[in-house]
Amino acid sequence: MTFIDTHTHLYDDDFDTDVADVIARAMEAGATKMLVPPTDLRSTQKALALCQQFPDLLHPMIGLHPEDVGNDYHAQLETMEQMLAADHKSDNPQFVAVGEVGLDYYWDKSHKKEQRDAFSSQLEWAARYRLPLMIHSRNAGNDLLECMRPWQHKLERGGVFHCFSGSIETANQLLNYHPRFYLGIGGVLTFKNSNLPLTVKHIPLERIVLETDSPYMAPTPMRGRRNEPAYIPYIINRLAEAKGITPEEVAAVTTRNAMQLFFGIH
Numbered sequence: 568m569t570f571i572d573t574h575t576h577l578y579d580d581d582f583d584t585d586v587a588d589v590i591a592r593a594m595e596a597g598a599t600k601m602l603v604p605p606t607d608l609r610s611t612q613k614a615l616a617l618c619q620q621f622p623d624l625l626h627p628m629i630g631l632h633p634e635d636v637g638n639d640y641h642a643q644l645e646t647m648e649q650m651l652a653a654d655h656k657s658d659n660p661q662f663v664a665v666g667e668v669g670l671d672y673y674w675d676k677s678h679k680k681e682q683r684d685a686f687s688s689q690l691e692w693a694a695r696y697r698l699p700l701m702i703h704s705r706n707a708g709n710d711l712l713e714c715m716r717p718w719q720h721k722l723e724r725g726g727v728f729h730c731f732s733g734s735i736e737t738a739n740q741l742l743n744y745h746p747r748f749y750l751g752i753g754g755v756l757t758f759k760n761s762n763l764p765l766t767v768k769h770i771p772l773e774r775i776v777l778e779t780d781s782p783y784m785a786p787t788p789m790r791g792r793r794n795e796p797a798y799i800p801y802i803i804n805r806l807a808e809a810k811g812i813t814p815e816e817v818a819a820v821t822t823r824n825a826m827q828l829f830f831g832i833h
Contacts, residue, residue, distance in 0.1 A: 602628065715744065
């Protein structure tokens with residue numbers, strides 16, 4: 568059984584001492600690809616450097632996370648866009664998506680305008696460079712889709728609503744936005760009091776991709792530990808149980824979904 572982790576922060580300081588071992592464990596568990604979304608300019612550079620050490624296995628994204636939208640966000644976006652433009656022109660483009668981008672009003676509501684501005688800029692990148700999106704949304708209400716609505720018919724490649732944990736009504740609202748968007752399902756699915764297993768029963772498997780968000784959000788029974796891509800099988804097994812199908816089917820379909828979305832392979 569093989570799988571793709573569509574969201575792992577392997578450049579994070581938590582992996583500094585043993586990232587090669589983490590990657591080896593992931594491969595042993597069945598990982599064929601791991602996608603690496605940064606959160607700012609510095610982590611974009613770190614992600615790119617790490618992925619270049621493991622070509623064909625690790626693939627970087629590029630983007631400014633809403634929680635990292637500060638006073639210097641214009642400068643960060645300008646440098647990132649220059650990197651993206653140069654990569655787009657190269658013979659071997661590295662960036663597979665624009666992400667992790669979006670809106671987050673959980674901790675700080677004082678930068679709503681700046682977050683929306685940064686998100687809109689990065690939506691434009693995705694449209695112009697024909698890249699999928701890795702979207703983060705927390706406590707942003709309807710603002711997220713309001714920001715995205717003008718781009719609805721320009722985002723040819725679609726994307727992922729990362730770390731989905733909402734209701735079936737929210738799932739339908741997000742999936743109805745665009746036929747090439749998927750829900751990223753991770754460790755929350757395995758949590759003891761999670762309602763997500765009831766929701767995923769009604770979500771087509773063809774609209775789901777798998778993720779860890781490592782080093783965060785470790786699945787049960789690894790709660791409290793550092794998360795890593797090797798733990799994806801816990802998510803696969805719980806998703807299979809919730810949908811009444813085999814883990815092998817979950818792995819095969821979600822892998823196919825990720826390959827179509829990020830690499831254009833059908």
